[in-house]
Every structure is written in structure tokens, then in C-alpha cells.
Amino acid sequence: MLFYSSMRYVSAYLLAVLGGNEKPSAKDCTAILGSVGIEVDAKQLKTVIDSLNGKNLEELIAEGMQNNVEV
Amino acid sequence: MLFYSSMRYVSAYLLAVLGGNEKPSAKDCTAILGSVGIEVDAKQLKTVIDSLNGKNLEELIAEGMQNNVEV
Numbered sequence: 503m504l505f506y507s508s509m510r511y512v513s514a515y516l517l518a519v520l521g522g523n524e525k526p527s528a529k530d531c532t533a534i535l536g537s538v539g540i541e542v543d544a545k546q547l548k549t550v551i552d553s554l555n556g557k558n559l560e561e562l563i564a565e566g567m568q569n570n571v572e573v
Numbered sequence: 574m575l576f577y578s579s580m581r582y583v584s585a586y587l588l589a590v591l592g593g594n595e596k597p598s599a600k601d602c603t604a605i606l607g608s609v610g611i612e613v614d615a616k617q618l619k620t621v622i623d624s625l626n627g628k629n630l631e632e633l634i635a636e637g638m639q640n641n642v643e644v
Contacts, residue, residue: 513588520581521609537608538592 510540511550516562525555581611582621587633596626 514534518526528551532542554562585605589597599622603613625633 510588510591513584513591517581517584517588517605518609520584521606521611523609534588534605534608535592537605538589538594540592 508546508550510535511542511547512554512562512565514540515551515554516559519559519562526551579617579621581606582613582618583625583633583636585611586622586625587630590630590633597622 511531514531515526517534518530523530528542528544528547531547531551532544535542554565557565582602585602586597588605589601594601599613599615599618602618602622606613625636628636
């Protein structure tokens with residue numbers, strides 16, 4: 503469950519980066535997640551963003567996989 | 574470059590699945606990609622969707638990683 507919830511945030515963040523947004527904000531991620539009907543836990547999202555900001559694309563994907571391992 | 578373009582589609586598809594859409598369509602993925610300003614190559618998107626439909630979440634993530642390896 504922890505995996506699924508953090509994976510959402512990492513995926514939205516990754517997609518924002520793929521779209522050319524170098525430093526997606528909580529607002530950016532919330533908008534993306536809203537477009538697929540996912541409600542955001544603001545605290546959880548902030549934690550994820552704080553841990554992802556400044557990482558490059560390869561690191562973001564590795565982060566997503568780490569979450570996978572933590573299931 | 575191939576990686577970046579297919580990764581976009583896989584990410585959008587994954588996000589749709591995380592949002593509870595069991596079988597995202599090209600239209601669903603296009604809407605998500607549009608929300609981050611990514612223009613869709615319909616042919617390429619169709620190819621990705623055709624290869625992802627019916628896969629579970631774990632397989633989708635593995636697929637994303639495979640694309641990573643192909644860079």
C-alpha cells in the first residue's frame with residue numbers, strides 16, 4: 503500500500519519532468535494526479551517531492567524502482 | 574531519444590492504471606500527456622498501448638525499466 507501511494511507521486515513527478523518541467527512543484531503534481539482522479543495527501547506528496555527535487559531522470563527511475571523493492 | 578519518447582507513454586499509462594483505470598485507452602493517455610504539455614505521436618502511442626494492455630502493475634514497471642536499459 504505504501505508502494506502504491508508513493509509510486510503515484512513518483513510517477514506524476516517523473517511525467518512532469520518528461521514534459522520539460524525541471525523542478526515540478528506540489529501544485530504541478532497535484533494537477534497531474536487530479537487528471538487521473540487520484541486524490542493527494544499533501545504531506546505525503548511533499549515528502550516525495552522533497553526527496554526527488556534535484557535528481558535527474560535516471561535517478562528518478564531508480565527511485566521508482568526502490569519503492570518497488572520496498573513493497 | 575527512443576527511450577525518452579516511449580518512457581513518456583509508459584509513464585502516462587502507468588499513472589492511469591495507478592488512478593484505477595484498468596485498461597487505459599490512447600485517449601486517456603493523450604489527456605494525461607497533454608496535461609504536462611507533451612504532444613503525442615499517435616502511432617507510437619498505439620504501439621506502446623498495444624504492448625502494455627493486459628499487463629499488471631509489476632509488469633508495467635518492468636517494462637519501463639526495460640526501456641531504460643535500451644537507451
